[in-house]
Amino acid sequence: MADAVVVLRNVWKSYKEGDSIVTVLKNVSAVFYRGEIAGIHGPSGSGKTTLLRIIAGLERPDRGEVIVDGYNLNMLDDLGLAMIRNTVVSYIPQDYGLVENLTVRENVELPLLIAGIPKEEREAKVREALEYMGLLPKANSYPTRLSGGERQRVAIARALVTTPSVLLADEPTANLDWENAIKVAEMFKRIRKDFGTTVLIVTHDPRILEYVDRSMNLMDGILKDKLTSLTGYTHNIYA
Ligand SMILES: Nc1ncnc2c1ncn2[C@@H]1O[C@H](COP(=O)(O)OP(=O)(O)OP(=O)(O)O)[C@@H](O)[C@H]1O
Ligand SMILES: [Mg+2]
Structure with a gap:
């Protein structure tokens, strides 16, 4: 039986824009399994980043349930969410989110510092x-x-240093040339093989979509599993 690692159940999210309310996610439900690599694509403004940030515990949905590796995020307070961000799930933002006045080593050490890991263990893990x-x-x-490729690799190293169950990557190849984009895609496959990590990648990049087990489309607030709608979807991990 495949192990469900991310479960979204009837997730809704709206934002206020001036006097009006924009509903970005409309009743989104999905399951992602251990060791699966999924690609999520969709038009600009369709809510892809919002969806990743909700799974990362960086934002809360208005309604619905989000379960990440057994943790029901609705049940966690802000401190609890900060805790799972440093252990269970890692989010790599599109701009990599590196701290410019820290070295590569110090950037990668940051999540371990926040998690209160002792110095010796930190140094070994970094x-x-x-x-x-x-x-x-x-x-x-x-x-x-x-x-650009090196910066992206630092961002991945920083996300991996806490050995999360779930890695979320927002447009990881948007600023990379062909060669580096392929390297990043290969790297995600290696990470999945070595650590059994579930990797969710938001991307428009057809080069990356060739590497994923499953591709999903987010449009008008609705998440559709393309394989489900086309073929009835047979689950295909470690492809
Ligand atoms: N904190 C916020 N406050 C108000 N509106 C927001 C906020 N975050 C996102 N939005 C709005 O929600 C919608 C979805 O944004 P989101 O960043 O999730 O889209 P996206 O699919 O990642 O787009 P892109 O492909 O351009 O990165 C947009 O209309 C955006 O303006
Ligand atoms: Mg985005």
């Missing part, structure tokens, strides 16, 4: 994550000195 991403030679560099 080294491991940097090595895994091929970043040891850049450990003492500042983000502004790095190429």
